[in-house]
Amino acid sequence: MIVETGLFALILALFISAIQAVVPLIGASRNEPAWMNVDRPAAAVLFALVTLSFGALMWAHVTSDFSVLNVVQNSHTDKPLLYKITGVWGSHEGSMMLWTFILTLYGMAVAVFGGNLPPGLRARVLSVQAMIAFGFILFILLTSNPFTRVYPPPLNGEGLNPLLQDPGLAFHPPFLYLGYVGFSMAFSFAIAALIEGRVDAAWARWVRPWTLVAWCALTLGVAMGSWWSYYTLGWGGYWAWDPVENASLMPWLAGTALLHSAIVAEKRDTLKAWTIFLAIITFSLSLLGTFLVRSGVLTSVHSFAVDPQRGVFILLLLLLFTGASLFLFALRAPALKSGGLFAPISRESGLLFNNLLLSIAAATVLLGTLYPLFVDALGLGKISVGPPYFDSVFVPLMAPMILVMAIGPFLSWRRGNLKDALARLKLAFVVTVVTIAATLMIAGTSSRTLWASLGFGLAAWLFFGSLIEWTGRIGLFRRSLTEAVHRARHLPRSAYGMTIAHMGLAIVLAGITGSLAWKTEMLQVMRPGDSVMVSGYQLTFTGVDNDVKGPNYTASRATFVASKDGQFVAKMQPERRVYANPPQDKSTVAIHTNFVDDLYAVFGEPDGKGGFVTHFFLNPLVPWIFFGAVVMVFGGIVSLSDRRHRVGAPIRKARASPHDSSAEMAHLKTTAVKRMENKILLRGWVYLVPLLAFIVMAGFFIHRLQLVSEGDAPNFIPSAMINKPAPAFNLPPLLVDRPGLKTADLKGKVTLVDFFASWCVPCRQEHPVLRLVTQAGIRLVGINYKDKPADAKAWLAELGDPYQAVAVDAHGQTGINFGVYGVPESYLVDKNGVIRFKQTGPLTPEVLREKLIPMVEKLKQ
Amino acid sequence: MYWIAFAFLTVLCVSALLYPLLRRNQSTAPARAEYDNLVYSSQLSEIAQEVDRGVLSQEQADAARTEIHRRMLSAAAGNKRTTHSEGNRRARIAAAAVIALLVPVGSGLLYSALGSPGMPDQPYAERLRHDPNVIIASTAHKLAVQLENKPYAGGYQRLAEIYLYLNEYDxxxxxxxxxxxxxxxxxxxxxxxxEAIVAANSGTVVPDALSAFTHALGIDAKEPRARYYLGLAAAQAHELKTAIAIWRDLEMDSTADAPWLPLLRQRITAYAKAGGFDPATVPPEPPLLSKP
Amino acid sequence: MKPRFGILSAAAVFLLFATDMHYAAFAVEPSEVLANPVLEARARAISSELRCLVCQNESIDESNASLAHDLRVLVRKRLLAGDSNEQVKEYIVARYGNYVLLKPPFIEETYVLWFGPLILLLGATAAIILFYRRRTGQSSEPTPLTDEERRSLSLLLSKSDEKEEAR
Incomplete structure (x- = not known):
């Protein structure tokens, strides 16, 4: 009953969202309150229905109702209750439910707090929100229904991936989605403003706090994800520029820019078109992230179970929302009037500079993430864009931004005084120089410490710059202490928010710098009783307990005693866990932190001779990264609590229009309007650029999705060896009575060199086709790749031996020289010993007929 | 029952939407400029506060005020006389009718396409009380966990039997x-x-099963189960006569009250008929073991 | 030093390659490590810039795939043979193509990638300069209200005061 009600509620929600999308919009355009007023009850009903539906799904998970497919696939009765609950969003279907739930939660927030919004604006905002909700509910119902039933229900479920059974990962999706989806608020406001063709004064006042909410949540979500990666995966790092990570970083960068441009829009009534553009882009990047993670167009270490059909649907949503909104933007933005003016040196300019760099950084991450896809689609080959690229491009963009971050707050609105600002930053400058010098003096002057010193310098600059700005505001050292305290108490919360958030970023920066510069790592085999030194810490392996029982796993737990200068520091107990359902391993890391350094221990496999592989890291300043992120979020929350964000609503009057237009007012109209009309700053076509860029990008996505759905794995790599001579090799034979193989043997006749192994499953599939190769009159030789000779002989005895010669490449060296990356692979070598064709994966009769034989015919001539 | 609950839910939701649409006395919201002015006056008071705090110089404050004043004027000027139209009441009733029709009918149709109407929840705790299979499965699970800690052969034998009962052949x-x-x-x-391997392969005597049976007969050449399945293996390899020979051999060795006799005899008759020969003409013969 | 193995979930992730991950903490095996710490450090740096071909977006330094192991050993062999870092990378690229380089080479196909951020930066700077240019002549300080405006304003403010009182 509950499960079916959940599904029905979701279906009902689909129709309610359709009505919420249409009726208030009609009302707003015809200015009919009766139609507009449907918005709030509709938003409330929509929220209630989605909550009901989400609750039903959660109920099914908590009660382990295995008549629900989603529960079967992601749960098991053994799972602790906490992970039964959080497992709801561990799957694709459940996470989309969470997404939609949060979306309607925000809609509800507009309905509840929206009393101070002009009804027309509110009606339009809620209508846009409902359009998004409609798209996503339809997506869930048609491609990812979490309420699909199973009959008869299986006796138990398949369990949840152990890596997801972790508090860090369990709670980070809700925050992440609160962030992603929270940007839908700014998006809806932006679209509403574009539809209306005007940006109200209340507009920015609304957009800013909600963007701030989303930003705080996203910052926390990203930090939690990074933290999870750091403490569960045992690789000692926290960020790897994986496409999925980038998908969360891009909206964060754009959202941060939006947060700052909204200040200018509110305070100075300018940069409005830009703010609207950022609002569209930020949410679009969130949608793009959802698309990239779930469609399989990019390879990532981690992604949802990939389904091109879902990919097509999300792409449609992306095209619809982003395409339509950029179109609307191109249409309406040129007409948005710009307000207050400002000088090149001013607070506004500082914020504009920050916006510029943040946007370019976001664009760069997008470019790097999607570039392999572009190059591939254009037929220019396959390339990889990995961490080294991002590191080398991202840093030069962020460094000047941080430099200006400390200066900006000193500049006043409209027209600032740079000299004055810099004069006030003198102390910060001194601290910066001292920091750089001290770093170099303590750590020496290698190129790495040089970079580290600059990183610390920047961090110090930002930290102390922000601090000095605050002391300046409250007049500390300039006025009496009581006066300063008084001022400090009455300083607006948003000012505190900024100072705290900026200082938080400085802490993060210091943490990243330290961890990159001085991470040390020790990898070795240890027996109980052994000890190693890891940058001053002595770690002694005291023993292993192989009998640790968890609620749904068993584990081996190692104990290491860490000491420094003979003093006991900590006992560290990393584990290697084996889960039963699903049967998977997971290693848990032991971390000892003193809030400056993290001592990090991972426990590995036994070596079979009484020893164990152990891996230790000393990660300097890593705790600061996460601490700094929390400080940033705290700053955001402080700013959010500012009373300024709360503007009351005008009193409703019974009937009459509040304004009696007098003759004077009518006269005023002409003069005032004339004044406000500024020159249009950019030509109309400029506003079309984002739309065009988006259309091009969408074209690539469509092409790519087509490839993915046709089964072309994005990982398929063309050979670099085509048209190059076969590498030199001389390999022994597999069978004593037969010859071995060397490069010279390949000459004189067109030959197919087939790499195979008995352990390779597709090789078995390929084997019958090899007979056809010899029947077609092609010389076939085999290279047995990284195999046990006995196994290989048994394999040939069982399946037959089609090869003219079989050679043994025991260590895969010849394979590497040929560019083999996964057997079976076969290379067609011409009479002169030049490689002409490579088949990756098993040969099929089609490949033989359509590619190989025609090519051999040609080569024979 | 289900449909009543769904109908109730639908009526509740739809009426919440229809209420504002059909209400007679629509309250009129203030003009847009009112909302703007509210923001502007709050901005003005913020400037005043900042001047008090000394964060803003008088000069800057004046400039800011001038700007805000001008925006106020502009807002007031741009503000047309708000004409909230009562609108066409008929159109509203029509819209309400569409909503009242579309939502229930649409939801009903979509649900009957996607849902499993009438299918009850099956919470595990409930099944654990009533569904014998689940009870047994949970016992098996507990036993499996116990055995993991303290393995012994008898326990695994019992576990295997339970799994077989639960059709979990693997x-x-x-x-x-x-x-x-x-x-x-x-x-x-x-x-x-x-036998379990055969069951897991839906009745086919696969090589793994064959080697298990061979093992069994290597220990005890008279083991009836293995002999039966080796006969079945022969039958599946279309060597019907061999199969009948093995089975007749088994039949001869069986006591009269052996539980498998009826099935065995039935098999012999059926397969002989399929092969078109008289089973009595086939001399009983034990299965030929290739490798022990 | 670069992050060695990256998983951060940007969404609730369903980790397809989870079984690899446990071992991934031990991609580099103790037996592979070179005795010479300088060479070993170079080997690690090179490995982290080479992509593991059979993996999903990992470097060979992060992967426990068998091919990654072979390539790590190969990298170390080449270093012991006296190759420079560049030579080692070239050796691998000759066999597997540019795809193995996590830092894409500077070739025609990657001009857009490498110049993209710079072009964006220049474009944006140009747009901003244009933005300020078009505004020159307009003072950022607002002109004081005219008398006419003042009168209208007082009218407006008095109106809202009335309303305040009405509250």
Missing amino acids: RSAAAYQRAIDLGDNNADMWSHLG
Whole structure:
């Protein structure tokens, strides 16, 4: 009953969202309150229905109702209750439910707090929100229904991936989605403003706090994800520029820019078109992230179970929302009037500079993430864009931004005084120089410490710059202490928010710098009783307990005693866990932190001779990264609590229009309007650029999705060896009575060199086709790749031996020289010993007929 | 019952939407400029506060005020006389009718396409009370966990039997294998293992099963289960005469009250008929063992 | 030093390659490590810039795939043979193509990638300069209200005061 009600509620929600999308919009355009007023009850009903539906799904998970497919696939009765609950969003279907739930939660927030919004604006905002909700509910119902039933229900479920059974990962999706989806608020406001063709004064006042909410949540979500990666995966790092990570970083960068441009829009009534553009882009990047993670167009270490059909649907949503909104933007933005003016040196300019760099950084991450896809689609080959690229491009963009971050707050609105600002930053400058010098003096002057010193310098600059700005505001050292305290108490919360958030970023920066510069790592085999030194810490392996029982796993737990200068520091107990359902391993890391350094221990496999592989890291300043992120979020929350964000609503009057237009007012109209009309700053076509860029990008996505759905794995790599001579090799034979193989043997006749192994499953599939190769009159030789000779002989005895010669490449060296990356692979070598064709994966009769034989015919001539 | 609840939910939701649409006395919101002015006056008071705090110089404050004043003027000027139209009441009623029709009908149709109407919840705790299979499965699970900690052959044999009962043939086979590994290396266990593998392969005597049966007969050449399945293996290889020979051999060795006799005889008759020969013409012969 | 193995979930992730991950903490095996710490450090740096071909977006330094192991050993062999870092990378690229380089080479196909951020930066700077240019002549300080405006304003403010009182 509950499960079916959940599904029905979701279906009902689909129709309610359709009505919420249409009726208030009609009302707003015809200015009919009766139609507009449907918005709030509709938003409330929509929220209630989605909550009901989400609750039903959660109920099914908590009660382990295995008549629900989603529960079967992601749960098991053994799972602790906490992970039964959080497992709801561990799957694709459940996470989309969470997404939609949060979306309607925000809609509800507009309905509840929206009393101070002009009804027309509110009606339009809620209508846009409902359009998004409609798209996503339809997506869930048609491609990812979490309420699909199973009959008869299986006796138990398949369990949840152990890596997801972790508090860090369990709670980070809700925050992440609160962030992603929270940007839908700014998006809806932006679209509403574009539809209306005007940006109200209340507009920015609304957009800013909600963007701030989303930003705080996203910052926390990203930090939690990074933290999870750091403490569960045992690789000692926290960020790897994986496409999925980038998908969360891009909206964060754009959202941060939006947060700052909204200040200018509110305070100075300018940069409005830009703010609207950022609002569209930020949410679009969130949608793009959802698309990239779930469609399989990019390879990532981690992604949802990939389904091109879902990919097509999300792409449609992306095209619809982003395409339509950029179109609307191109249409309406040129007409948005710009307000207050400002000088090149001013607070506004500082914020504009920050916006510029943040946007370019976001664009760069997008470019790097999607570039392999572009190059591939254009037929220019396959390339990889990995961490080294991002590191080398991202840093030069962020460094000047941080430099200006400390200066900006000193500049006043409209027209600032740079000299004055810099004069006030003198102390910060001194601290910066001292920091750089001290770093170099303590750590020496290698190129790495040089970079580290600059990183610390920047961090110090930002930290102390922000601090000095605050002391300046409250007049500390300039006025009496009581006066300063008084001022400090009455300083607006948003000012505190900024100072705290900026200082938080400085802490993060210091943490990243330290961890990159001085991470040390020790990898070795240890027996109980052994000890190693890891940058001053002595770690002694005291023993292993192989009998640790968890609620749904068993584990081996190692104990290491860490000491420094003979003093006991900590006992560290990393584990290697084996889960039963699903049967998977997971290693848990032991971390000892003193809030400056993290001592990090991972426990590995036994070596079979009484020893164990152990891996230790000393990660300097890593705790600061996460601490700094929390400080940033705290700053955001402080700013959010500012009373300024709360503007009351005008009193409703019974009937009459509040304004009696007098003759004077009518006269005023002409003069005032004339004044406000500024020159249009950019030509109309400029506003079309984002739309065009988006259309091009969408074209690539469509092409790519087509490839993915046709089964072309994005990982398929063309050979670099085509048209190059076969590498030199001389390999022994597999069978004593037969010859071995060397490069010279390949000459004189067109030959197919087939790499195979008995352990390779597709090789078995390929084997019958090899007979056809010899029947077609092609010389076939085999290279047995990284195999046990006995196994290989048994394999040939069982399946037959089609090869003219079989050679043994025991260590895969010849394979590497040929560019083999996964057997079976076969290379067609011409009479002169030049490689002409490579088949990756098993040969099929089609490949033989359509590619190989025609090519051999040609080569024979 | 289901449909009543759904109908109730639908009516509740739809009426919440229809209420504002059909209400007679629509309250009129203030003009847009009112909202703007509210923001502007709050901005003005913020400037005043900042001047008090000394963060803003008088000069800057004046400039800011001038700007805000001008925006106020502009807002007031741009503000047309708000004409909230009562609108066409008929159109509203029509819209309400569409909503009242579309939502229930649409939801009903979509639900009947996607849902499983009438299918009850099956919470695990409930099933654990009523569904014998779940009870047994949970017992098996507990036993499996126990055995994991304290393995012994008899336990695994029992576990294997339970799994077999639950039609979890793969697990059953694995448990039999464990029992054998732990010392129950007898013909009975091997033939049971073979049987579980056959069941897991939906009745086909696959090579793995064959080797298990061979093992069983290597220990006890008279083991009936293994002999039966080896006969079945022959039958599946279309060697019907061999099959009948093996089975007749088994039949001869069986006591009159052996539980498998009826099935065995039925098989012999059926397969002989399929082969078109008289079973009596085939001399009984034990299965030929290729490798022990 | 670069992050060695990256998983951060940007969404609730369903980790397809989870079984690899446990071992991934031990991609580099103790037996592979070179005795010479300088060479070993170079080997690690090179490995982290080479992509593991059979993996999903990992470097060979992060992967426990068998091919990654072979390539790590190969990298170390080449270093012991006296190759420079560049030579080692070239050796691998000759066999597997540019795809193995996590830092894409500077070739025609990657001009857009490498110049993209710079072009964006220049474009944006140009747009901003244009933005300020078009505004020159307009003072950022607002002109004081005219008398006419003042009158209208007082009218407006008095109106809202009335309303305040009405509250």
